Amino acid sequence: MTAIQLWTLIFVVASFATYIGIAWRSRVKETGGFYVASQGVPTVANGAAVAADWMSAASFISMAGLIAFLGYDGAIYLMGWTGGYVLLALLLAPYLRKWGKYTVPEFVGDRFSETVRTISAGAAIIVSFTYVVGQMRGGGIVFSRFLDLSIEGGVLVAAAIIFTYAVLGGMKGITYTQVAQYTVLIIAYLIPAAAIAQIFTGVPIPQVTFGQVLGELNQLSIEFGLESYTEPFTARPQLDVFLVVLSLMVGTAGLPHVIIRFYTTRTVRGARYSAFWALFFIALLYTAAPAVGAFAKYNILDGVGGQAPDELPTWVESWEGTGLIEVDEGADTVESISNDPADEPDLFVDNDILVLANPEIAGLPAPVVGLVAAGGMAAAMSTAAGLLLVISSSVSHDFYFRRIKRGEASEREKLLVGRIAMAGAVLISILGGINPPAFVAQVVAFAFGLAAASFFPAIVMGIFWKRCNAQGAAAGMLAGLAFTIAYMLYTLEVFGLQANPHVLGVSPEGIGAIGALVNFVVAIIVSKRTAPPSAELMRMVDGIRYPAERRRTPTRSSG
Amino acid sequence: MDESDRSDGDGGHGAPVADDPPEPEPDEAEGWQQEYWRRNLRLMVVLLAIWALVSYVFGILLVEPLNNIEILDFPLGFWFAQQGSIYTFVVLILVYCLRMDRLDDEFGVSERDEEGNRR
Numbered sequence: 256m257t258a259i260q261l262w263t264l265i266f267v268v269a270s271f272a273t274y275i276g277i278a279w280r281s282r283v284k285e286t287g288g289f290y291v292a293s294q295g296v297p298t299v300a301n302g303a304a305v306a307a308d309w310m311s312a313a314s315f316i317s318m319a320g321l322i323a324f325l326g327y328d329g330a331i332y333l334m335g336w337t338g339g340y341v342l343l344a345l346l347l348a349p350y351l352r353k354w355g356k357y358t359v360p361e362f363v364g365d366r367f368s369e370t371v372r373t374i375s376a377g378a379a380i381i382v383s384f385t386y387v388v389g390q391m392r393g394g395g396i397v398f399s400r401f402l403d404l405s406i407e408g409g410v411l412v413a414a415a416i417i418f419t420y421a422v423l424g425g426m427k428g429i430t431y432t433q434v435a436q437y438t439v440l441i442i443a444y445l446i447p448a449a450a451i452a453q454i455f456t457g458v459p460i461p462q463v464t465f466g467q468v469l470g471e472l473n474q475l476s477i478e479f480g481l482e483s484y485t486e487p488f489t490a491r492p493q494l495d496v497f498l499v500v501l502s503l504m505v506g507t508a509g510l511p512h513v514i515i516r517f518y519t520t521r522t523v524r525g526a527r528y529s530a531f532w533a534l535f536f537i538a539l540l541y542t543a544a545p546a547v548g549a550f551a552k553y554n555i556l557d558g559v560g561g562q563a564p565d566e567l568p569t570w571v572e573s574w575e576g577t578g579l580i581e582v583d584e585g586a587d588t589v590e591s592i593s594n595d596p597a598d599e600p601d602l603f604v605d606n607d608i609l610v611l612a613n614p615e616i617a618g619l620p621a622p623v624v625g626l627v628a629a630g631g632m633a634a635a636m637s638t639a640a641g642l643l644l645v646i647s648s649s650v651s652h653d654f655y656f657r658r659i660k661r662g663e664a665s666e667r668e669k670l671l672v673g674r675i676a677m678a679g680a681v682l683i684s685i686l687g688g689i690n691p692p693a694f695v696a697q698v699v700a701f702a703f704g705l706a707a708a709s710f711f712p713a714i715v716m717g718i719f720w721k722r723c724n725a726q727g728a729a730a731g732m733l734a735g736l737a738f739t740i741a742y743m744l745y746t747l748e749v750f751g752l753q754a755n756p757h758v759l760g761v762s763p764e765g766i767g768a769i770g771a772l773v774n775f776v777v778a779i780i781v782s783k784r785t786a787p788p789s790a791e792l793m794r795m796v797d798g799i800r801y802p803a804e805r806r807r808t809p810t811r812s813s814g
Numbered sequence: 815m816d817e818s819d820r821s822d823g824d825g826g827h828g829a830p831v832a833d834d835p836p837e838p839e840p841d842e843a844e845g846w847q848q849e850y851w852r853r854n855l856r857l858m859v860v861l862l863a864i865w866a867l868v869s870y871v872f873g874i875l876l877v878e879p880l881n882n883i884e885i886l887d888f889p890l891g892f893w894f895a896q897q898g899s900i901y902t903f904v905v906l907i908l909v910y911c912l913r914m915d916r917l918d919d920e921f922g923v924s925e926r927d928e929e930g931n932r933r
Contacts (some may be wrong), residue, residue, distance in 0.1 A: 330873060803924060
């Protein structure tokens with residue numbers, strides 16, 4: 256066992272023991288605790304939990320690598336995934352908290368109709384499944400690299416641990432476990448980032464100093480036949496960058512596993528501040544990611560360029576076993592680098608290894624490498640647990656009890672069905688993680704497009720437009736979904752269909768923004784042409800606009 | 815940002831708000847509700863305008879001209895796209911929380927326990 260493997264084992268085992276310990280201590284027996292942690296989670300803790308829940312294996316492991324290869328265009332992830340929180344905080348979180356139900360489908364079910372509830376429960380399950388499969392895969396990769404397990408073995412270990420604490424603890428266990436996971440993942444991300452910034456620039460604050468390498472990085476990139484790093488629109492046309500950012504923002508604000516977290520606060524005010532703390536904690540990682548990407552790209556170009564294949568640095572060799580780095584042995588010296596094997600570069604580097612390999616690339620000590628592995632696991636686990644909770648609550652709450660049992664069930668039965676649904680979800684996601692569908696990247700596009708085109712418009716109109724009725728919401732959601740799915744099927748090679756060229760340069764990742772627009776327009780037209788909602792419902796909508804139940808003497812603002 | 819927003823905002827936090835609405839009679843309840851909602855919406859629109867400005871306008875539409883300006887070695891358009899917009903988003907949500915606290919207090923709809931402390 257190498258020093259790196261030993262340290263990885265120590266960090267992963269120690270952090271997991273902590274998570275399971277927390278889950279065990281805060282295990283719950285009643286439904287309120289299982290789904291919304293009895294609405295007693297402090298705001299800062301809830302913010303950290305949202306951050307851990309939201310930042311998945313994709314944010315931790317893949318994003319910096321993607322940015323390294325995309326340059327400016329990597330901003331679609333940075334702006335898209337953080338900008339959605341502004342929409343969430345201003346348009347959704349406080350009002351959904353005031354409404355005070357367990358799930359997103361429950362809100363639209365109360366506000367509109369049972370049909371709308373069923374449509375959105377189905378969409379919530381599809382969106383969450385596409386994510387959870389990716390998390391299982393991410394956990395499997397980390398284990399297989401650092402602990403010498405097969406990918407299958409890695410996925411099984413990851414699934415067993417997730418299942419244990421998600422089922423035991425429910426939302427309360429998950430909340431405090433996620434706080435611990437946020438702590439682990441942010442430390443694991445920032446320590447190597449700061450160390451690398453210190454080596455490059457003498458200042459350990461990567462966010463501020465990575466500008467210093469951009470000039471040289473642009474030159475190096477051009478020498479390697481790549482696009483200049485800071486040049487915009489090299490990977491996507493401007494219109495598409497615009498639409499992808501919009502889709503990711505609207506999709507983020509519509510994701511059920513993120514929205515559900517704002518039900519766990521004690522007050523409406525707590526929901527607002529939770530959104531602030533969540534984005535604050537997320538921004539710590541998201542502002543460091545472009546720096547990590549730039550430094551890593553510089554290190555790779557500078558470290559391997561012009562070297563003979565057998566003289567490359569040791570990190571290349573240690574990652575070759577995973578198949579995520581490939582050297583063309585036929586080349587005299589390395590003159591081209593790409594993240595796409597189809598380019599037939601002298602050196603192929605997969606996006607997903609950059610963050611995990613970065614400490615090795617920069618020559619940092621073995622414990623740091625182990626810490627990063629534990630951080631990657633924390634990111635994958637926390638998100639998977641949150642997603643499983645959404646799947647379980649949608650199945651048991653919105654389908655089983657509303658549609659089949661019609662509301663007649665004891666607390667015990669509800670919890671049992673929730674746990675069985677979760678176990679089923681874990682089993683299916685293990686299969687997905689071991690045999691990922693061939694189009695994982697496209698599936699993520701599906702998830703965001705679906706969330707953007709379905710939930711977000713329905714919830715926003717439910718809150719801000721009293722006149723919106725059930726017929727309008729149902730027609731809008733169906734039209735938005737149908738339009739988005741149709742365009743994705745048209746442009747992507749899925750289900751044996753031929754991929755067609757993008758219309759006006761709009762990629763399938765960006766179509767969700769237009770799908771959301773379709774949803775709004777159809778909902779407005781249909782609502783206007785049908786009867787308005789009942790006066791009682793309109794009063795309920797009025798009610799969610801004001802935080803307190805009853806009015807008290809207005810006080811001065813100093814409090 | 816509109817004028818009335820500036821006048822009672824940003825700088826002058828110490829001063830108590832002078833124009834608290836009087837305690838309403840039950841039959842004029844509609845009035846304060848509309849006023850509260852109108853001010854909530856106005857704050858929202860201002861913040862969303864800034865949100866769109868830093869991300870879509872500075873980060874995407876004007877990125878090329880802005881890249882000709884360099885600050886601390888960062889081309890400005892690139893900086894807005896990869897750093898500046900994120901910092902702005904965090905500040906926008908904080909401003910929203912603080913202003914809504916004040917609005918809630920002004921209209922007496924903040925959530926308080928029996929002793930009148932914030933919950």
